[in-house]
Amino acid sequence: MTPQTADRPQMLVEEFEELARNAPELVRLEFITGKVAVKPVPDGNHGEIIRWLQKLCMQHRPDLWLYAERELKIEEYRRGRAKADAALAPDEHFAGAPEWSEPDGVLMAVEITSYDRDANQRDRVDKPRGYAAAGIPVYLLIDREAGSVTVYADPEDGVYRSGAPQPFGAVIELPDPVGITLETEKLKDFAG
Template structure:
């Protein structure tokens, strides 16, 4: 995206939210980096990976919940809207919030790449910047294209300072404030 197009979003956040409310349930819309995006419907392997992460988080940190498909206000000044594959937060964090929640209190967001034409830009670039801009401590990216897990942490100035990537099959330490370890051997079961 060029700097001039970033300054001119396709629509206002209010216009996006109106469109998103009217969209059929089979369509998931996001508003990232000033652009309307259609998020693909997850396939079965995608769902299984999210459930695997959910089980791991709950076993190691039962006071937390992994909220699937949570709508969040992201980017600087909360001008973006992303529907994350999973948002890890203390139980009760989203009580009383609407469809698009403030990201305060979220410890980690999880995204699993989809097999579509713009997953590279969406999951590896646009959302990465949006999550860092609002200070979400950890962004866990499970990349089905190259069979790897990337743990983005230490957000600072709109980006993450640390981004170690490891292949499926290794132990992945998720740093504080999450503080869990994922043995990613099971992810090999959900590989095309």
């Protein structure tokens, strides 16, 4: 049996969108590398990390907003569908946008790992490729399991050219076009 690929997806993107639209509220579906995936519902610490990051973004970049739970078209030719934990974009950027938005204008995608068996493939492998292929300049991965933060940047030919994990507590520079410095000590409080 051959593995599913983006060239031979499990279903058409339109079929996935219909499936996602009719899924129960407690189920969060994504369509990445041609496969349907169930993304875990966020826990309280996950929500606190989003709140912490929204507050920092608002303080340092009031011209932008960190949109939680943003559905984005990703991958080459926009054939993937990712429910980003957050997407940083200009204020009111998504006004009038459809449910699955184009990634144009998104400056940073954010993912916070969950404690599930698919987190490694989804957040550390598939999402960086998908976001880079979509041309999103920065991908911020807050990895609760590893206790680290990875800033992926400089997308070129569908991959990020830079991205090295730093431990919680490190001072992290989010490069342009984001231009924010994160003091990540607080993330230790939300690792569990």
